[in-house]
Amino acid sequence: MSSQWRYFAMRVLLMIPVLFLVMTMVFLIMRLGPLDPVSAILGPEAGAGARADIKERLGLNKPLWQQYIDFMWTLISFDLGQSWIIQRGLSTRELVAARAPRTIWLGFWSITLPLFVGVPLGFYAGLNSNSLGDYFASFMGIVWQAMPNFWLGIMLLAVLRQTGPGGQFGFLPNWYELGPTTQSLLGTPDLGFMSIGWLAVIPIPVGFDIWVFLSALKQVAPAAFVLGSALMVTEMRIGRTATLEQVHSNYVETAKAKGLKGRTIVWKHIFRNAMIPMLPVMFSEIGVLIGGSVIIEEVFAINGLGRLFFQAVYQNDMPLAGSLVFVFTIIALLFKILEDFLYTVIDPRVGFEGER
């Protein structure tokens, strides 16, 4: 096993204590923190009998170590418990299953959309470094990155609303009638574009409604654009640096000396090599995306996981919030592993600076 792979294995192994610690942290926050779950369910003016009853049901009168073991076990077995307040009695697993597709849809497009903007801009800036266009792109990138996502979302909504006839941005194409007609800019996308048939127990797609697909895409596009904006700028910056590095490398000189056409050099050599450092970066941004989904789903009124978490937290549904933190953390860790994996596979030069 080469040293990179040993390093990768170590990173993966380290995830286990990390996940364990996160779970412990959630337990500490919920049980040892200043919060009283009994009054959270019943309200402060509940009778002693009801309190004792709830306490019994939640297992709060067990010794703390036993509560801890119970808590850890339910999380590990992915039981996730039930919601107290948001949808009382509904298990967290059902809630997550119902909401997750929307967040995945949003996340998918917020990774994909920036690709079409950030990468070309980065290459353009790198190929024409220190030109006016480069300066402009870099400057816009920095300003763009300084914009709070929630504010950017509000501004985008305001502009899109005004694209209709008579609006202040009437010179832009009318967003409501662009492609599939939308009634409202806000709301949850309808993801029923794929009809699923069952072959014994294996789900297979049997039908695909392009129109529903497009309207679902359109519904989520502004949110995905805002959510992916940080990613877009990062891609642009890294793309610029990587391209610049390739442009000045020796093999490009050689290719020029050989008399290769400029376009061939750019597409066959520079572009390919400059893509290398971008892939892992994309995955490293996923964690940011997950956090951002809380705010973006709230701004765009998309009933996904992020909004579920916000509602849970806001309405004090702590077990749901704790379980969601667990779910989000697992997702983030998985992408972290993927990122490390990509680093290891793609670039054998990835080193151990600082790590020993």
Added chain:
Amino acid sequence: MSTNDTEDDRTLRDRVAENPRPAAVWLAGFAVLILLELGRFADGATNLGIIAELGVAAVVGTAKLIGGNVGSTVADPLGPVVFALTLVLILAGLAGIIRSLIPFSPTKTLDLDVPDARRVLVDRVLVTAALAGLTALLMLTPVGDAVDTGVAAIISGLDAASNLPTITSRELIPNQGHRLPEGGWEGTFLGLSPAVAWFIRVCVVYGYAFLLLYWFWRGYLTYRDHYREADWAPIDDTTNRLRGHPWGQAGLVIVIMFVVMAVWAPALGPVTAEENLYQPYQNEHTYLNDNGELETSAHGTLNIQTRSNGDSNVGPFSYDQYDRWAPFGTNSDGKDLFTFLMYGARTSLVIGLLATGLSAGFALALAMVTAYYRGLVDLVAVIGSDSIQSVPFILLVLLLFVVFREADHPIVSLYDGGILLALILAFTYWPALWRSIRGPSLQIAQAEWIDAAKSFGQRPSVTMRKHMAPYVVIYIIIYASLVLGTIVITTAALSFLGLGINPPTPEWGRMIAEGRSFISTKSWHVATIPGILIVFVVTGFNAFGDALRDAMDVQADVGGEGGGGGA
């Protein structure tokens, strides 16, 4: 800078005495600048004095409390003894801090013959004794009364001074007045219109602030060119590179403007926060009504008519119908948006500095320990920081904040939740800061001079502080300036979501939430302007951080590319 480590043995004082002119010029200019704002500085000094007095009272009070408790439970004569013991203990604790602050060692100064290993201990005992003697002198002899009289005199002097007009005060350039029936303005600066008077005051404030900073910069240059022993020091390269970095300078200017906003918030607003935001019904405004008569009403009553909520509107750079100047218009409550935002800058800055300072301090201390001892300590820190970082950041902040809020913890009421938010942010940000300096710290810990210090028998804490920390501080400063921008955004995001800073403390994000529903109406400015301010400030911090990174020639890849994502 040091007095006796080169062939040139003159102290700074000698060097100034040899060539006093540049120093005198600089000091004279500085004195003028201080005099212009004497009231404000006197005010600050009084506040410092009050804090010091509270500290002394707390020390004596604690000792008395413990002494009294023990005395009442055990036996009477024991009370005073316990009181004295507690006092000495507290003083010993203070002595530890003071000893590390004073630049000389008491044992060396007194020429005592103490083995090196015991020196620190003996030093502490000596400082404690001195403190105890001083306390006894003040508490038991007439000297205490004399000092009291002296202090009272100083305080009354400061009070008098703090009443002096300062150049940036509202009183010197007032902008709140009313129209006269015969035309012209009453109560404003030189009878100018409120807008012009306000504009002049803003210019004066910024002019003064920039002049003061420039003067400090000149002070450094004077020192460098005339009084520094070395012709060249590494910091010269840094400043030179900063000079050739227009983008970073622009960032610095924005950062300064933001800080001035926060510091001079009371002088910058066209009204004071007290009058218009906090107690609008206790403060009145006089205006000329449509019949050409002067009328006086409470700000709160007038605010109802000046709301910017889509129906009625007071836009940016306009007067409301009662001739109150509103540079950024009004918010949906009819209050002045500019004043709100200036005080909001203060909130953001306080939270940002507190959170960054705490997390940077903790990260630095931890990095020293992990780099020095390595091994298991380092591994534990890696796992711990990874755990905190693997929870998506916003989720963790939200969860922690709500847990404390729901439990009605007393800390929530401090600064309307600001202190709690700063602590939570510090808790979530230290891993990133620690990560960013872990590599450099490990490198420094392997340097030869660290080995030398170890073989010398130097205590680990001293080695970390003197021989490791100074090399790592640069990294943490750079990263902290990038983190500050993110914290500004996060604070705003949380307030936007209805958590974070509660009313009445102004916060930018809350204003965005408030103006959100009017964004498509003519009252678009309520949500737009705070957002633009955030973009400016964060861009400024990011640009300045980038410039620092370039200027200090740090090759380190400090993880994130500045603030922004996620919120």
